[in-house]
Amino acid sequence: MDLMDSSRALLLEFYEHAPCGFHSLDPNGTIIRINDTELNWIGYSRQEVVGRMKWMDLLTPGGCRVFEKNFQRFKTEGVARDLEYDVVRKNGAILPVLVTATAITDEYGKFLMSRSIVYDLSYRKQGDRQFRDILDAAPDVMIVCDGQGKITLTNAHVARVFGYEPEELRGKPIEALVPDRFRGTHRACRERFFCDPGVRPMGFGMEVNGLRKDGTEFPVEISLSPLRTRDGQQSLAIVRDVTDRRTVEEALRKSEEHWRTVISTMAEGVVVQERDGKITTCNDRAEEILGLSEDQMMGRTSVDSRWGAIHEDGSPFPGEDHPAMVALRTGERQTNVCMGVRKPDGGTTWILINAEPIFYPVSRIARAVVSTFTDITDRKRLEEHFMQAQKLEAIGRLAGGIAHDFNNILGVILGHCELMAMEGPDGEQTLQHARAIKDSAERAAALTRQLLAFSRKQVMQLQPLDLNEVVRRLTEMLQRLIGENIELVLQLDPNPGKVSADLVQIEQVIMNLIVNARDAMPKGGRLTIATKNVDLASDYVGFHPVVSPGSYVMIAVTDTGTGMNEETQARLFEPFFTTKELGRGTGMGLSIIYGVVRQSGGNISVQSEVGRGSTFKVFLPRVADVTSLEEKSLTPAHKEREPGNGTILLVEDDENLRELVSSMLAPIGYTVLAAASGTEALEIAEKDLESIALLLSDVVLRGNIDGPELARQLRAKRPDLKVLFVSGYSETFIAGASEPGSSLELLEKPFTADDLRQRVRLILQKT
Numbered sequence: 008m009d010l011m012d013s014s015r016a017l018l019l020e021f022y023e024h025a026p027c028g029f030h031s032l033d034p035n036g037t038i039i040r041i042n043d044t045e046l047n048w049i050g051y052s053r054q055e056v057v058g059r060m061k062w063m064d065l066l067t068p069g070g071c072r073v074f075e076k077n078f079q080r081f082k083t084e085g086v087a088r089d090l091e092y093d094v095v096r097k098n099g100a101i102l103p104v105l106v107t108a109t110a111i112t113d114e115y116g117k118f119l120m121s122r123s124i125v126y127d128l129s130y131r132k133q134g135d136r137q138f139r140d141i142l143d144a145a146p147d148v149m150i151v152c153d154g155q156g157k158i159t160l161t162n163a164h165v166a167r168v169f170g171y172e173p174e175e176l177r178g179k180p181i182e183a184l185v186p187d188r189f190r191g192t193h194r195a196c197r198e199r200f201f202c203d204p205g206v207r208p209m210g211f212g213m214e215v216n217g218l219r220k221d222g223t224e225f226p227v228e229i230s231l232s233p234l235r236t237r238d239g240q241q242s243l244a245i246v247r248d249v250t251d252r253r254t255v256e257e258a259l260r261k262s263e264e265h266w267r268t269v270i271s272t273m274a275e276g277v278v279v280q281e282r283d284g285k286i287t288t289c290n291d292r293a294e295e296i297l298g299l300s301e302d303q304m305m306g307r308t309s310v311d312s313r314w315g316a317i318h319e320d321g322s323p324f325p326g327e328d329h330p331a332m333v334a335l336r337t338g339e340r341q342t343n344v345c346m347g348v349r350k351p352d353g354g355t356t357w358i359l360i361n362a363e364p365i366f367y368p369v370s371r372i373a374r375a376v377v378s379t380f381t382d383i384t385d386r387k388r389l390e391e392h393f394m395q396a397q398k399l400e401a402i403g404r405l406a407g408g409i410a411h412d413f414n415n416i417l418g419v420i421l422g423h424c425e426l427m428a429m430e431g432p433d434g435e436q437t438l439q440h441a442r443a444i445k446d447s448a449e450r451a452a453a454l455t456r457q458l459l460a461f462s463r464k465q466v467m468q469l470q471p472l473d474l475n476e477v478v479r480r481l482t483e484m485l486q487r488l489i490g491e492n493i494e495l496v497l498q499l500d501p502n503p504g505k506v507s508a509d510l511v512q513i514e515q516v517i518m519n520l521i522v523n524a525r526d527a528m529p530k531g532g533r534l535t536i537a538t539k540n541v542d543l544a545s546d547y548v549g550f551h552p553v554v555s556p557g558s559y560v561m562i563a564v565t566d567t568g569t570g571m572n573e574e575t576q577a578r579l580f581e582p583f584f585t586t587k588e589l590g591r592g593t594g595m596g597l598s599i600i601y602g603v604v605r606q607s608g609g610n611i612s613v614q615s616e617v618g619r620g621s622t623f624k625v626f627l628p629r630v631a632d633v634t635s636l637e638e639k640s641l642t643p644a645h646k647e648r649e650p651g652n653g654t655i656l657l658v659e660d661d662e663n664l665r666e667l668v669s670s671m672l673a674p675i676g677y678t679v680l681a682a683a684s685g686t687e688a689l690e691i692a693e694k695d696l697e698s699i700a701l702l703l704s705d706v707v708l709r710g711n712i713d714g715p716e717l718a719r720q721l722r723a724k725r726p727d728l729k730v731l732f733v734s735g736y737s738e739t740f741i742a743g744a745s746e747p748g749s750s751l752e753l754l755e756k757p758f759t760a761d762d763l764r765q766r767v768r769l770i771l772q773k774t
Contacts, residue, residue, distance in 0.1 A: 028125030492531030527568025685712025
């Protein structure tokens with residue numbers, strides 16, 4: 008025997024008796040060679056296997072499918088390593104093996120056969136024993152079940168909890184450990200655990216009653232977790248006795264009853280919702296605010312269509328944007344969200360809501376939300392009143408600015424007309440034209456006074472007035488104004504207090520109210536004018552934030568006309584808003600009334616109902632002065648022109664008006680130094696301030712220095728300097744320029760030459 012034959016014999020001897028298995032497969036997977044070791048493992052003879060059986064025939068059904076895929080890939084790749092299979096022995100026992108294979112090919116790369124090495128993995132039984140030790144060391148009952156829910160393994164702890172020995176439970180369904188009434192629920196949960204791929208990886212838990220061997224019941228918590236073994240899908244059930252926890256829960260329940268008692272007495276509404284949005288708790292205040300009973304809320308969501316939410320602009324509040332839903336979805340607290348709730352009676356309640364999520368202790372997933380909310384309907388009403396007042400105030404400032412510029416233009420028209428009449432040709436026709444121009448300008452000036460009254464910046468001629476006397480003086484004209492088909496009724500307080508107001512403006516207020524009342528009664532009716540002394544307390548002031556508490560005299564105008572709806576009342580005092588057809592009013596009347604009343608320190612309110620008439624109530628502050636209307640002195644209409652003497656520093660940014668004023672003063676003897684701005688006036692005064700007898704300045708000037716600021720700077724150098732302002736604005740605009748002990752005077756625009764000359768002469772004559 009040569010060396011080659013000797014080596015081949017040794018190799019064959021090792022191949023047949025090695026501690027691992029060897030086999031070779033042809034391209035079809037049929038066994039063409041196998042050693043004695045592997046034959047002993049599988050329990051078949053060589054005659055039964057070689058050339059007669061495929062190796063995949065020795066595997067479990069699942070292993071056959073895996074091997075078939077692996078074998079096709081192996082014939083292409085040439086190598087397969089560490090593949091695990093379960094071999095079925097001839098006696099039916101399962102042998103776990105590990106296979107590594109190498110492909111044998113011809114010189115052209117064609118697959119001829121495979122050579123495989125097979126290792127026995129039954130040593131893993133030692134690992135199973137370690138697994139059993141781990142189960143026994145667990146503090147809870149540990150049960151391993153197969154895919155049909157039959158118990159294959161339990162730990163020793165099952166004897167102490169359920170009273171069974173582990174061997175007694177092997178092969179029984181796990182439902183045997185729960186009472187009959189819970190078995191259907193448990194089986195359904197277990198089947199869902201095995202069938203639902205979304206549930207299985209995370210495990211599954213349930214709370215039921217456990218059933219001991221002696222028939223007694225106790226509360227348990229069962230958790231299912233997946234196990235992957237060679238025998239198929241299995242599960243590990245962890246069963247925990249929760250008797251002690253139930254005791255704690257009972258104590259918690261009593262605590263919750265105490266908590267419910269507490270929230271039921273809270274001033275805020277409280278609603279508790281579970282994760283699905285369904286309400287589980289609400290207090291009495293929540294029922295009161297929302298206008299719903301507990302039965303109407305329990306089990307419903309906070310975005311139920313029967314009481315859906317709305318935004319502040321009246322648009323629907325989407326359910327997903329509800330603070331409670333956002334808190335549940337994001338786990339973040341939602342604070343101070345304003346929303347309106349439609350009540351079953353059709354009304355709207357405005358609430359300010361805060362939503363606080365409650366979390367599961369471990370996952371930090373929001374499981375519920377507590378919403379607390381406050382009824383802010385009254386506050387919203389006050390805010391709307393305030394916003395309305397701000398709106399009117401802004402429009403008033405606009406009207407005041409327009410009136411200021413308009414006054415300058417009117418001043419030029421009136422002044423030149425007056426000079427034309429006094430110094431122009433003597434023709435009668437010229438004088439008539441001049442008077443016509445002057446009359447038109449005066450009518451425009453009256454319109455300006457209306458704008459200023461609306462803006463509450465008109466210079467007011469305040470005097471103590473008895474509203475009864477004002478009404479009586481207007482009675483005859485009012486009767487003609489309203490017509491014969493309307494009955495005029497006077498209900499005057501016998502002893503009304505006096506008010507400090509402008510007579511012309513108050514008459515205008517009354518006339519406008521009467522005209523509106525007349526227009527509301529096209530078919531006739533009754534119009535009532537009433538006066539009364541009233542004291543406005545804090546409860547009235549609370550709903551009218553622009554009014555101060557105190558003593559007032561009320562004049563009310565009531566009609567029996569068509570009345571107004573809420574929408575019309577909300578816009579009643581807006582400029583240019585009118586319900587009349589085109590050509591029957593501008594919508595400025597009530598706006599002007601509002602401006603006059605507010606400038607007089609009073610307030611106006613409206614009560615109206617469609618088809619039942621309207622009542623306008625004007626409240627003016629009551630004063631102690633008792634001077635009567637008849638005692639009011641009249642201002643002389645005209646004074647003869649007298650010569651003037653002295654130097655006047657004239658500051659006016661309107662060139663035409665500046666030239667006009669100069670032409671009014673210079674011809675009668677005054678020296679006029681004209682300046683177009685405060686800066687230019689300071690430059691002129693710097694040359695010879697001592698020679699200037701009077702500063703005559705507009706209040707509003709272009710540039711950084713206005714009239715009051717110019718007066719302050721000049722008086723800082725010459726405290727005795729006399730000052731006369733001209734403006735269409737009220738005296739409040741120049742009050743800040745007054746120094747202690749000084750006197751600043753105002754001449755209202757538009758003015759005549761006589762008005763200006765007389766005022767200048769009086770100021771210069773003062774010591």
